[in-house]
Amino acid sequence: MKKREFLKLSIAAGAAGVSGLSTTFAQNKSKEPIKIGILHSLSGTMAISETSLKDTALMTVAQINAGGGVMGRQLEPVVVDPASNWPLFAEKARQLLSQDKVSAVFGCWTSVSRKSVLPVFEELNGLLYYPLQYEGEEMSRNVFYTGAAPNQQAIPAVEYLMSPEGGAAKRFFLLGTDYVYPRTTNKILRAFLHSKGVKDADIQEVYTPFGHADYQTIVASIKSFSQSGKTCVISTVNGDSNVPFYKELGNQALKATDVPVIAFSIGEEELRGIDTRPLVGNLAAWNYFMSIRSPENNKFKNAFAEWVKKNNLPGGNHRVTNDPMEATYVGMHMWKQAVEKAGTTDVDKVRTSMIGQQFSAPSGFTLEMDGNHHLHKPVMIGEVRADGQFNVVWRTKTTVRAQPWSPYIQGNQGKPDVVS
Structure with a gap:
């Protein structure tokens, strides 16, 4: 065999080998975990x-x-x-x-x-x-x-509380953990309530830090606030602070029939560590319940x-x-x-x-x-049962499209409706 032909065959074989290795590498890579x-x-x-x-x-x-x-x-x-x-x-x-x-x-x-x-x-x-x-x-x-988004939870929940079916609340105690979600949600809710004719005198906002455990004074304030008209509590308390808050409601015998509490951040998991019998009838707004x-x-x-x-x-x-x-x-x-x-x-x-x-x-x-x-x-409102589960007392018939920019906040008009 001539030297030039031998070199051509060697190069071709080498190329085929590299190609085979590349194919094998690609196949192996395609099977790597994601x-x-x-x-x-x-x-x-x-x-x-x-x-x-x-x-x-x-x-x-x-x-x-x-x-x-x-x-x-x-x-x-x-x-x-x-x-x-x-x-x-x-x-x-x-x-x-x-x-x-x-x-x-x-x-x-x-x-x-x-x-x-x-x-x-x-x-x-x-x-x-x-x-x-x-x-x-x-x-x-x-x-x-x-x-x-707020129009898939917070707003429908407050509309329910204001309806005859939900108790026709006239006064609103907004209780939350002190960070962006509760404060912004309550800003939206305050603007919404204003649009429904509710005065600032009938709205009270209270915030506690993460991990807060002493709710004795706050629950006493809720009881006092409720003396001036039909009252509900809208809770955006987050994390393990929910346990002492709900326990204190039971300690002070503040029943849902007197002042219902509707929560946006507590569900079945948080109630698992609480004696829920004194809390029967209180509410939560979510898009799913275990029941x-x-x-x-x-x-x-x-x-x-x-x-x-x-x-x-x-x-x-x-x-x-x-x-x-x-x-x-x-x-x-x-x-x-x-x-x-x-x-x-x-x-x-x-x-x-x-x-x-x-x-x-x-x-x-x-x-x-x-x-x-x-x-x-979908939007659902559930009522606490003695076993820590929820009975769904209200729900939308269809799913609801989210509104990330609340129409109740000034300046939101004209903001983009889809992600670019």
Whole structure:
């Protein structure tokens, strides 16, 4: 064989070898796990609420993996604990996106934690799926909001309380934890109440710090305030402070028949550690309750109960499901659908394919992701039962499109209706 022919054959063989290695590498890479971040407080004042969202996220990962994963690839959850420390949320978010290279993050509870991480997600072009009801006044191309906007929770709840069916309240005691969500929500509610002719003299606002435990004086103030007319309490108290607040209501025998309390941040999980018998008849406004009867909810509840048992999680058969858990579950499944529609985990392509995604939720409704990055959701009001569950006393017949920018806040008119 001539030298030139030998060299040609050697080069061709080498090229074929490199091509084969490249193909093998691409195939192996396509089977590598897809990392996703779980960003929830597992310690500190918010652990009472957020730990269950971590548990739900891991259960959903296991379900998706058992079904073949996403595009044939298994999910690998990266769990971090920001420990109810708001600056630490931003640090952990940066770690997940920059070091762990996750494709999406599911997490946060309080709005202050979401506000803390938002600049990080926008700077690094990450995707955050936020599963909590919140105060609105925000739309980000890097966040999908799977909880409720004010017109899907707060406003309908107050309208219900003002109706004859809800007790025809005339006076409103706004009690919240001292941070952005309660203060902004109450700003919206005060403006809404003004539009209905309610005077400032019939509205009282009180805020307590995170972790506050002494509600004796505040409950006494509620009783005093209620002497001047039909009164309700609108609670945006967050975290473990709910336990002493509701216990003090029972201690002072403030019954729902006298002054109903409607909560926007307490559900089945928070009530699990309280003697709920003195609280029967008090209310909560959400988009899902564990007591809902639907095939989808039976599947969801049974799956979570089996997950708790299999992993010997604290609480055992006393564990419950709640609204933010459902929002976590829905968000993760919608992300999976969007990735498979896009054929990639690329953030910009997944962002586009998320719009219009639908999912048959445990609430019994089919939820849809809007162009404003919020879900169309039903609205429900539940009444506390002696067993810590809720009877749904009112609900919308259909899902409601979210309004991130409240029409009751001056200057919101003309703000964008969809995310660019």
